[in-house]
Amino acid sequence: MADDAFARTLLAWHARHGRHDLPWQTPDPYKRWLAEVMLQQTTVAAAIPYFTRFTERFPDVATLAAASLDDVLALWAGLGYYARARNLHASARLIMTRHGGAFPRTLAAWTALPGIGPSTAGAIVAFAFGVRAPILDANARRVLRRFHGIEGQGTLVTQRLWEHARAHLPRTRIAAYTQAIMDLGALVCRARPNCPVCPLAATCAFEGEAPAVSARTRPERQAVMMLVHRRRGREVLLLRRPPKGIWGGLWSLPECAVLSDVPTRLTELGIDGLVGAPGTPLRHVFTHFALTITPVPVALRPRSCRARANGDIMWHPGGAPAPGVPAPVKRLLNQFW
Numbered sequence: 001m002a003d004d005a006f007a008r009t010l011l012a013w014h015a016r017h018g019r020h021d022l023p024w025q026t027p028d029p030y031k032r033w034l035a036e037v038m039l040q041q042t043t044v045a046a047a048i049p050y051f052t053r054f055t056e057r058f059p060d061v062a063t064l065a066a067a068s069l070d071d072v073l074a075l076w077a078g079l080g081y082y083a084r085a086r087n088l089h090a091s092a093r094l095i096m097t098r099h100g101g102a103f104p105r106t107l108a109a110w111t112a113l114p115g116i117g118p119s120t121a122g123a124i125v126a127f128a129f130g131v132r133a134p135i136l137d138a139n140a141r142r143v144l145r146r147f148h149g150i151e152g153q154g155t156l157v158t159q160r161l162w163e164h165a166r167a168h169l170p171r172t173r174i175a176a177y178t179q180a181i182m183d184l185g186a187l188v189c190r191a192r193p194n195c196p197v198c199p200l201a202a203t204c205a206f207e208g209e210a211p212a213v214s215a216r217t218r219p220e221r222q223a224v225m226m227l228v229h230r231r232r233g234r235e236v237l238l239l240r241r242p243p244k245g246i247w248g249g250l251w252s253l254p255e256c257a258v259l260s261d262v263p264t265r266l267t268e269l270g271i272d273g274l275v276g277a278p279g280t281p282l283r284h285v286f287t288h289f290a291l292t293i294t295p296v297p298v299a300l301r302p303r304s305c306r307a308r309a310n311g312d313i314m315w316h317p318g319g320a321p322a323p324g325v326p327a328p329v330k331r332l333l334n335q336f337w
Helices: 005-017 029-038 044-057 061-066 069-076 083-098 107-111 118-129 138-147 155-167 174-187 259-268 327-336
Strands: 220-230 235-240 273-275 282-285 290-300 313-317
Touching (some): 029 083, 029 118, 069 083, 107 118, 138 155, 138 174, 220 259, 290 327
Parallel strands (some): 220 290
Antiparallel strands (some): 273 290, 282 290
């Protein structure tokens, strides 16, 4: 059975117009896995510098598995969606223990690892091993939805899209085809599509203009972060955040909702300190909301703190390499020192 026109057209277009120089475009399953995890919820441009630093520090799965979670999170800091880093680290250890350090070659084995869904698994085995597996990431979903004129949401719609994704798979050149449908969605069939240059335009069911992309209005949130310091400002108190939720597992500053809550929060931590004037607020934008942080310096009184360093508390010295801290916290620390 010959490949269908959809696949043939995409492959021909990709040979001339697709992306061929991305740093993870190699059959190395470790790099392909890392890239696919980083590209969940992250653009190619944003992921490249993180990918480069990550592979320099952790060149293979054994090195990653042997590293501490703090080291992994430190390199991930700023990329966001930190559950990806925790799942990546957990998966590396499972690959070493469950698979003897060898990368699995089946969809079932990959989806059994933390944080790996069917589309990510399909991309990994297609790129690394040439397995004939479909993907349905955001780009492929948009291409297939428009090409086949599929509207609506829900489980049945997703099932139809998966059926089309499987039906269009070519017999060979799976890695090239997988990159091609990703690239078409990323470069041409975007939220505002460039239909005149699309190789599929003649047979595509999409008609008219895409809906206008309106400016996103994000809910505003507030937080107060305390720069509790000792030894004349040479050390600042950091607390590990809970494993789930925003900045899960990272180190951060003690915080509370409003300035009036600062004394209560310090008492909870067993801290007796001199509270200084609030600093200039720092605004940080997430995908779904914006956070304005008001920094407050707190000078620890001698021999007054019951907060001792342990697995969830750290006295971080200025000038030392930053642990895994969120980007805005790193900025606050840099401004403090």
